[in-house]
Amino acid sequence: MNQTLGQKLFRTKSPERAKLDEGNAHGAGLGRSLGLFPLTMIGVGATIGTGIFFTMVEAVPKAGPAVVLSFLMAAITAGLTALCYAELADRVPASGSSYSFAYATVGEFAAFVVAACLLLEYGLAASATAIGWSDYLNNFLQNALGWQIPEALRAPMIVAGKDGGVEFHAGHINLPPILLVVLCCVLLIRGTKESATTNAIMVLIKLAILVFFSIIAFSGFDMHNFHPFLWPEKGAGIGGMAGVTAAAGTVFFSFIGLDTIATAGEETKNPTRDVPIGILAALVIVTVFYMLVAIAALGAQPASMFAGQEAGLAVILQNVTGKTWPALVLSAGAVISVFSVTLVTIYGQTRILYAIAKDGLIPKSFRTVNPRTQSPVTNTLIVSVLVGVVAGLVDSTFLWDMVSMGTLVAFIVVSVAVPVIRKKQGATDRAAATGRKGFRVPFGPYFVPGLSIAACIYLVFGLSRTTYTVFSIWMAITIVTYFGYGIRNSRLNKPASEQAELTH
DSSP states (O other), X not given: OOOOHHHHHHOOOOHHHHHHHHHOSTTSSOOOOBOHHHHHHHHXXXXXXXXXXXXHHHHHHHHGGGHHXXXXXXXXXXXXXXXXXXXXXXXXXXXXXXXXXXHTTXXXXXXXXXXXXXXXXXXXXXXXXHHHXXXXXHHHHHHHXXXXXXXXXXXXXXXXXXXXXXXXXXXXXXXXXXXXXXXXXXXXXXXXXXHHHHHHHHHXXXXXXXXXXXXXXXXXXOGGGGSSSSOOOOBTTBSHHHHHHHHHHHHGGGGGHHHHHHHTGXXXXXXXXXXXXXXXXXXXXXXXXXXXXXXXXXXXXXXXXXXXXXXXXXXXXXXXXXXXXXXXXXXXXXXXXXXXXXXXXXXXXXXXXXXHHHTTSSOGGGGOOOTTTOSOHHHHHHHHHHHHHHHHHBOGGGTHHHHHHHHHHHHHHHHHHHHHHHHHHOHHHHHHXXXXXXXXXXXXXXXXXXXXXXXXXXXXXTSOHHHHHHHHHHHHHHHHHIIIIIHHHOGGGSOHHHHHHHHO
């Protein structure tokens, strides 16, 4: 039956169909190998490290000591959205995360837009964290061997100028991030179980390093560094509550680890139980460590010193102790930490593309799975090449806010999806059919999702004009791609026999 344009834009894939699709690939799909602990560690690994190791250098100059409020504001917003994620992950435990949730609720076109936001979010986040890895690697080499990577091999070609413009430095390339992406690519191609185990080990090391940092930093704690707590306005978006909001928008991308957990629904042994619990557990762990390290860092160093500081946390330890060995330990921990962040972020990117390809909205090469490793090899290679190119050539200053924009838009759609899916499924009917109630957002389907939407919109308003411009261009590309390819090749646009073929 021919569908009208409106029907095509708003057609949905039922939650029951989504679950069926994840389980009927007859060995050709992704393997279910993840339990609750490695799943939670995927979330923590994608989150802790990014915001603390790098973004304080970007966020503190905007908010001053009140950046603590920025982290808290971002955590509350992420917490509200995490509750929405938890319910949707219980109802639709499929790979693709926000994309799959949107497809089951608000329609195909909105789902494709969300997918584009997720691709922007994960791709640029992977590049940005890989870039930051270069600073800590260089600090480690300096303290351990007295040798630094040559400037031309650790500086990008495209950088932000002092006047806010763009500068091109011919002959420069940031080589360490490219090498990091290559290592992550090799590990991911080998298989999800091996990658998750490696990630869990690196996350535990990371947490130990941050505890180590906090103990030493608190030994040099000075309350005077928090005065004045709220900086006076210095210009557009700098100082005052405007600065706090702008800083919150910058650090918010650090909470994409919550979304990463939801992308692993198809590879989780018991997704309806473990994904919601993993999301909430990761949120608690992340928030506690972010607040602990942020307070310790600001207490040990005046806020005015953060701007432009390379390998900031390592420098703080060196200044507090007057010795190089604490900085050496911290830099080594950061090198491991950022490896895990980059690994799981690239992982999330590939699983989102896999889910989109299964629905026919992008070429089928992105859903081809290696039968031996049960991983999407071609997909992983393409993502790694693109991430590596951006990481090697572009200054991270251009990337942080763009990641936040993608994250916030995706979070808004997730929040909208909760009341929609409640209305579609019905709590009473679903409980009777499944024999279990499952996780539900407290206080009804509107209160928490409404607060989440409002908080996300508030943070979006704090992002830069450049971010809006680039995001608009990206959305234009997304719309052209959907109407040029996706709408015609969608699985829901095919006869039943062809739809079955697309599952395999």
